[in-house]
Amino acid sequence: MKIDVAFLPKDIEGMNLSDTVCIVLDIFRATSSMTTALDNQCKCIMPVLSVDEAHAIADKIGPVLFAGERKSIKIEGFNFGNSPYEFSPDKVKNETIIMTTTNGTVAVKATDGAYRTLIGAFVNAAAVCRKARQYGKDILIVCAGTDRLFSLEDALCAGLLVKQLSADAEAEPLLTDSARAAVLLYDQASDKLTDIAINSRNGKRLYDLGRTDDVEYCFKTDILEVVPEYRDGKIALFNE
Amino acid sequence: MKIDVAFLPKDIEGMNLSDTVCIVLDIFRATSSMTTALDNQCKCIMPVLSVDEAHAIADKIGPVLFAGERKSIKIEGFNFGNSPYEFSPDKVKNETIIMTTTNGTVAVKATDGAYRTLIGAFVNAAAVCRKARQYGKDILIVCAGTDRLFSLEDALCAGLLVKQLSADAEAEPLLTDSARAAVLLYDQASDKLTDIAINSRNGKRLYDLGRTDDVEYCFKTDILEVVPEYRDGKIALFNE
Numbered sequence: 001m002k003i004d005v006a007f008l009p010k011d012i013e014g015m016n017l018s019d020t021v022c023i024v025l026d027i028f029r030a031t032s033s034m035t036t037a038l039d040n041q042c043k044c045i046m047p048v049l050s051v052d053e054a055h056a057i058a059d060k061i062g063p064v065l066f067a068g069e070r071k072s073i074k075i076e077g078f079n080f081g082n083s084p085y086e087f088s089p090d091k092v093k094n095e096t097i098i099m100t101t102t103n104g105t106v107a108v109k110a111t112d113g114a115y116r117t118l119i120g121a122f123v124n125a126a127a128v129c130r131k132a133r134q135y136g137k138d139i140l141i142v143c144a145g146t147d148r149l150f151s152l153e154d155a156l157c158a159g160l161l162v163k164q165l166s167a168d169a170e171a172e173p174l175l176t177d178s179a180r181a182a183v184l185l186y187d188q189a190s191d192k193l194t195d196i197a198i199n200s201r202n203g204k205r206l207y208d209l210g211r212t213d214d215v216e217y218c219f220k221t222d223i224l225e226v227v228p229e230y231r232d233g234k235i236a237l238f239n240e
Numbered sequence: 241m242k243i244d245v246a247f248l249p250k251d252i253e254g255m256n257l258s259d260t261v262c263i264v265l266d267i268f269r270a271t272s273s274m275t276t277a278l279d280n281q282c283k284c285i286m287p288v289l290s291v292d293e294a295h296a297i298a299d300k301i302g303p304v305l306f307a308g309e310r311k312s313i314k315i316e317g318f319n320f321g322n323s324p325y326e327f328s329p330d331k332v333k334n335e336t337i338i339m340t341t342t343n344g345t346v347a348v349k350a351t352d353g354a355y356r357t358l359i360g361a362f363v364n365a366a367a368v369c370r371k372a373r374q375y376g377k378d379i380l381i382v383c384a385g386t387d388r389l390f391s392l393e394d395a396l397c398a399g400l401l402v403k404q405l406s407a408d409a410e411a412e413p414l415l416t417d418s419a420r421a422a423v424l425l426y427d428q429a430s431d432k433l434t435d436i437a438i439n440s441r442n443g444k445r446l447y448d449l450g451r452t453d454d455v456e457y458c459f460k461t462d463i464l465e466v467v468p469e470y471r472d473g474k475i476a477l478f479n480e
Contacts, residue, residue, distance in 0.1 A: 152421055
């Protein structure tokens with residue numbers, strides 16, 4: 001088994017992923033929020049790239065809620081921004097949510113054609129690793145990055161996942177250089193994640209917007225057991 | 241001053257670098273070898289992208305030597321491969337070398353249009369940092385990577401350079417997420433660089449080819465004082 005990390009969605013352009021299980025990470029905050037919404041019994045999330053596309057799909061499929069942000073701020077007229085705390089059970093239970101975010105939805109859609117695309121985050125780290133391993137395929141962790149640039153928090157979570165995937169593997173997996181780098185990075189940072197986040201580009205923006213609670217939540221590890229999957233244009237909890 | 245790291249040349253496509261000092265790294269082995277050749281009084285190195293281009297330029301400018309590799313192996317008929325040990329004073333003094341390598345020359349040419357492009361490596365780490373800082377510009381460290389994939393050894397050297405550039409800066413520089421990641425990576429790995437290299441993709445290939453000496457040489461830090469610069473299509477030691 002090979003474990004690879006793409007620090008940016010554009011790094012996987014043109015790759016044949018038909019035999020690869022992808023795990024998409026956008027820690028601040030799309031995949032943390034998606035996982036939370038599904039844990040709170042949201043029916044499904046439909047990731048789209050633009051506000052226009054969100055409205056066009058809503059016109060077709062009927063009653064939905066809209067979630068999305070641009071530069072960490074809720075899109076005007078939408079029901080939700082991108083804070084995991086917004087996706088509470090009373091708001092999302094049995095609802096279909098159309099979501100467009102700056103980076104996370106782009107990363108999810110970059111894996112179109114993969115054997116499986118799982119949604120990962122610190123909050124469901126152990127669960128997503130367990131699920132990813134069960135297919136016996138190569139695993140590619142895709143970091144969303146920010147505005148096409150490397151994001152520290154995504155790379156740190158990638159390191160945690162590579163460690164967990166390696167530790168529990170039956171045979172020693174082949175780690176690519178980027179997977180090895182992610183592990184070294186995580187090992188150096190694991191006891192000071194929040195401090196490091198304060199100085200990261202995305203983390204600093206959330207602090208400046210007063211979303212310290214989001215930063216802290218998004219670094220909570222293994223608090224959720226659900227593993228959302230992207231399949232046929234929808235993110236949901238599929239039965240195999 | 242901003243300090244940024246591009247883990248791959250393609251990450252800087254479309255960037256306006258006219259006010260940025262670039263430092264190009266291809267530790268195994270192009271920039272380590274270029275620095276060594278210039279230290280051994282090679283007149284200049286002309287980086288080209290293909291063997292055909294190498295011959296076309298040679299036809300124009302007269303007597304030259306040819307250096308280059310594909311997948312770490314010397315190109316047939318060339319004077320040098322890409323081992324720093326090949327570029328000894330008796331071979332290179334006062335010579336013009338046309339060089340084409342899989343990754344390093346591509347990375348150098350990706351910085352066309354930069355305010356300055358300096359050639360860096362572990363072997364001249366302190367010297368290249370000193371020179372890069374003197375312009376008072378933003379600094380972008382460009383890792384060559386390998387076959388368009390992330391390379392651990394380049395990222396490690398980037399981390400060392402970011403640390404040195406930050407430590408000696410008059411005001412605290414702004415570090416991008418990738419620059420912060422490179423520092424964390426280097427700090428975690430600095431006492432076991434060679435062990436880590438054995439497991440990296442490029443390092444393993446060099447070990448398999450019996451080039452342990454190259455790996456060890458390329459990790460020697462601050463043994464050379466020269467800082468080659470890429471200007472007008474040539475890599476040389478320019479007087480300002």
